[in-house]
Amino acid sequence: MSAISFTVGPKNCSTAGADVSKMCAAHHAIDKHVKDGMILGIGSGSTIVYGVQRLAQRMKDENLSVVCVPTSYQARQLIIDYKLTLGNLDTNPKIDCTIDGADEIEVGTLTCIKGGGGCLTQEKIVASCSEKLIIVADGAKEVNRLGQKWKKGIPIEVIPMACKPIQQKIEEKYGGEAVLRMSADKAGPLVTDNGNFLLDWCFPETKYCWSSVHYYLKLIPGVVETGLFIDMTDECLVGDPQGNVRLLKKTEQTLEL
Numbered sequence: 001m002s003a004i005s006f007t008v009g010p011k012n013c014s015t016a017g018a019d020v021s022k023m024c025a026a027h028h029a030i031d032k033h034v035k036d037g038m039i040l041g042i043g044s045g046s047t048i049v050y051g052v053q054r055l056a057q058r059m060k061d062e063n064l065s066v067v068c069v070p071t072s073y074q075a076r077q078l079i080i081d082y083k084l085t086l087g088n089l090d091t092n093p094k095i096d097c098t099i100d101g102a103d104e105i106e107v108g109t110l111t112c113i114k115g116g117g118g119c120l121t122q123e124k125i126v127a128s129c130s131e132k133l134i135i136v137a138d139g140a141k142e143v144n145r146l147g148q149k150w151k152k153g154i155p156i157e158v159i160p161m162a163c164k165p166i167q168q169k170i171e172e173k174y175g176g177e178a179v180l181r182m183s184a185d186k187a188g189p190l191v192t193d194n195g196n197f198l199l200d201w202c203f204p205e206t207k208y209c210w211s212s213v214h215y216y217l218k219l220i221p222g223v224v225e226t227g228l229f230i231d232m233t234d235e236c237l238v239g240d241p242q243g244n245v246r247l248l249k250k251t252e253q254t255l256e257l
């Protein structure tokens, strides 16, 4: 599979205890894409934490003015904790750039699975309002075909009372198993930032037209959003443990409906 991929590091970001692959990718994204006066979407997960730390440092060093729009409760809290300027889609409906993580990235099309941390819906809303979506990740997430490495399935946010029929419809149409995500620390299902449940659909291994799968899922009443991010990503920055960062650009068309 062809892909534009070249090294843009190494960067000096070897901090003890940090996940260097994630950190270098996130730092590079902040350094490359964040400019004074910008409205910036802040993604969710563990990789973006390094991005927020880097942004806080740059704000202090360069006296930048950047408004940050969160994609989750976690992101909102990060923005507050690092004393960044908190925005929202009411006051900032147009975002210049969003930087976010991913669970798996298909090299070539840059189709991503997101929502391993349960934040897919707000992440997709914020990305859809953004001029650019930059994905930051460690190299372990790059694949030629979705599902090669990420075995937890595609997260699908659903209205709680529709959970069972949605599970059945997905399994009857495509096979596999749509599993209700349970909370790690509370008895019962995990509840998203929007008060919904999540199904993780572990799909059978075959070739998919992901846009038609996404549209089929979205048309089931009660489905709020899917963790398939198709034709949304402008570039991916992928880090390695040595501190190198590679840039991935889209080189293949996504299969159409």
Ligand SMILES: O=C[C@H](O)[C@H](O)[C@H](O)COP(=O)(O)O
Pocket: 043, 044, 045, 046, 047, 048, 100, 101, 102, 103, 113, 114, 115, 116, 117, 118, 119, 120, 123
């Ligand atoms: O719901 C969570 C988000 O989609 C995250 O961006 C994704 O799970 C990647 O997270 P991490 O940076 O922790 O690998």
